Amino acid sequence: MRCRRGHRQSGDDVHFPSCQPAFAMNRDPVHFRKHLSAVDTIFFDLDGTLYLGHKPIAGAARAVGRLRALGKCVYFLSNNSSKSKRQYVERLRAFDIPATDDEVILSTDSLVAYLRAQRIGRVHVLGTRGLCDAVAHAGIAVVDRNPEYVVIGYDTELTYAKLAAACRHINAGVPMLATHCDLFCPSEDGPLPDVGSFLEMLKAATGKSPEQIFGKPTPSMLAAIQARAPVDPARALMVGDRLYTDMRFARNIGAKSLLVLSGETRMDQLSATDFSPDFVLDSVADMV
Structure with missing residues (x-):
């Protein structure tokens, strides 16, 4: 195996099981570990996966460290x-959990890449x-x-004045883009309103609705990673707590998924x- 950024591209004879609802009922960590090769x-998703609000998920740091020791390349999405x-x-x-800027991939990355590709020079941000x-x-x-x-x-700094300013532009015909x-957003106090x-x-x-939405589950998140290093989605695993973003993202890019x-x-x-x-596992602590 190669890592931390030396991705191995060759396949082997180990295969994942097909994605079937009945299989997803299997929560045996030993069964999962047989497929790590x-x-x-x-x-890794962050909120709800490695931590919840301001509290880390028990065993998350050990799991990430062990997986890196096994030669796995890790990104945080x-x-x-x-x-x-x-x-x-x-x-x-x-x-x-040690991390670098290059290992953290945000929906913002996909948004900025799109704005640059379209040569957009001026935006209003809510x-x-x-x-x-x-x-x-990004200029x-x-x-x-x-x-x-x-x-x-x-926007965790949201005010009515900011909402009103955004609405004035939207009512005037300016199109919207959404980061995700x-x-x-999950928190230790329960769910809090997010972009949706x-x-x-x-x-x-x-x-009005947004012209385009970025972030998971769109493949634009994978493109942001592949701009940094080659990644074979067929030998990648998405770990997260959400079906409609994390698990759907895995499906969209051809990766395997762990809920x-x-x-x-x-x-x-x-x-x-x-x-x-x-x-399916109770938490990332069960991965290794």
Whole structure:
């Protein structure tokens, strides 16, 4: 095996089981571990997977460390656009999980890549200072007048004045982009409104929906990783707590999926989903 960024591309004779709802009922860690040899790269969701709000998931740091020791390349993926990469690196390190900026992939990365590709120079941002800084750092002006797009992010600094300013631009015909689609963000105090909830509110007020949404489950997140290093999705594993973002993302890029029950999803929800995971464990602590 090669790592940390030396991805092995060759296959072997170890295969994952097919993605069937009945298989997803198997929560045996030993059964999961038998398939780790077919994995070179692991994508970890953050909120609800490695930590919940300000509390780490028990055993998460040990699991990530053991997987790296086994030669797995690790990336940390989050739709949460309220913070910068540096803030996520610092949070992970506070939970004894070493990380670098290049290992943290945010929905913001896909958004910025799109704006650059479209040669967009001016946007109005409904989002945190961290999101505004990330956009500005990419050379795109964050403005209050004559924007080419209104960008909707997870705004933990939200005010009515900011909502009203975004609505004025949207009502004037400026198209919207959204960093991600999550309806709520998990926390130790329960679910809190996320971008998906903001979009529903904006649609109720303006009648408009975003022109494009980034982040999981769109393949744009994989493109952000592959811009840094070659990754074979067939030998990758997505680990997360959400069916409609994490598990669907794995399906969309052709990776395998591990659902952990430490965040949003409950076991009884698996019978009604179209995005059944390949594996289910109580938490990342059971991976190794």
